[in-house]
Amino acid sequence: MTVKVLVAYATKNGSTAEIARTITEVLREEGLEAELRPVADVGELQEYDAVVLGSPLYKGQWHKDARRFAKRRREELAQRPVWLFSSGPLDASASERNIPPVPSVRRLLIEIHAKEHATFGGCLTEDARSWAARMIVKAGHGGDFRDVKQISAWAQHVGVTLRGGAAPRREER
Template identity: 60%
Template sequence: MTTKVLVAYGTTNGSTAEIAEAVADILRKEGLNSEALPAGSVKSVAPYDAVIVGGGLYAGRWHKDARRFLRRNRRELAELPLWLFSSGPLDPSASERDIPPVPGVKRDMQRLGAEGHVTFGGCLQEGAKGWVARMIVKNGKGGDFRDFGQIEDWARTVADELVAKG
């Protein structure tokens, strides 16, 4: 049986989408059938055997599309293997140490019985949407802090756990 994995994401400027695509790509390389989709476009999780949900962090909260996805699919997600990831710190801290989930994500993890969570560095560059984002970039606080080696390692760990579950 081929495990079908959904990697759903909420993003504003596309950086979390790129992380989700990288995760889905590693899962495929590890022999799993996976696809990355915007969380707002997913009508049902019924076709999937496992789900990964990622959200960009904005002012200490997950992206609204990721939050709404969990709420909309909570019953089904509670029955599936589920992992969560956040992206957001605009500094190298996420590559240097484990950053716990923000309180809302931590609550969702407990409610849904999520297998795990990881925080990856974020990316905010010239042309970002939103006044606050543009001010962050203008003040020299933006940049790309995603560590794709870390992202790939985490995705392989998830793939190994899914294969072990059979």
């Protein structure tokens, strides 16, 4: 039986969607059936054996769509293996060290018994949608800090864990 994984995400400018797409592709390469969906388009979770859920960080919070999804689906998520990821640091810090989840994501991690959380570098370019984001870029604080090797390695770890059965939860809570 092939393990079916939902890779669900929220995004504002598209970079978290691209991270989720990379994760989906790697999971498929690992022999899993992986389905990519924005959280707003996710139907029932019954058909999925596992979930990877990701969101960009804004002012220390997940995107409202991801927060809403996690809150409404908390019980369903707690019944299957779940991995969480955040994107956001606009520097190389996420590639250089393990960045723990922000407090609200840490609480979610505990509530749904997620296996682990990863923080990936973010991306903010001059074509960002909001005025505030464009001002951040104009001030010289933008750029693409996503590390595809790091993202792929993490996704491969998730895939190997799912193919091999239950793995111990990471004690990063």
